[in-house]
Amino acid sequence: ETGVTQSPTHLIKTRGQQVTLRCSSQSGHNTVSWYQQALGQGPQFIFQYYREEENGRGNFPPRFSGLQFPNYSSELNVNALELDDSALYLCASSSPLDWGSTDTQYFGPGTRLTVL
């Protein structure tokens, strides 16, 4: 059983550019959630995808968008990058079978995005 993987590990962009981050969910999981963690803060929920559809969204502007693919891997896209988008981006996978019993999400190692 493989865990959650993310790519790339680190990324440097400039203001106004666009970025795509990738996440492969743990085997058997069809739900992926994305979180943004600014330096010194706790992770903040961005959105969740379940069976290729957005299934809940946090307080993030529309320039944060996502996709989920038939193999349940996912992308996070951020357009028109701003300096405040610099953060660690975490993805987490889960199975709906766990919700209501354990509500457990399994986190990947994250992608560190720096916007200059």
Next chain:
Amino acid sequence: KQEVTQIPAALSVPEGENLVLNCSFTDSAIYNLQWFRQDPGKGLTSLLLIQSSQREQTSGRLNASLDKSSGRSTLYIAASQPGDSATYLCAVTSGTYKYIFGTGTRLKVLA
């Protein structure tokens, strides 16, 4: 709106001490509470998960308690070691398929 607070924000202790980290939440209608460890620049490692119907969970030197009615949880670390140095985060879920995290406690255990 659920808010999660962790106190203290930072803690420095000598090796061997027993310590307690605190987590409080404003809405007691939670499904579970989970404690995570995060090493600098890394992802999250789950330490303990407490279901809303449970009062505590134990794993090795770690013990987490939950008091839903007062909106509080504590993480107890016995006989601390330098390898315990990390940021500890608590998070709650409320059936909305997302975690709400606190800002964490940065722990440093001195050899």
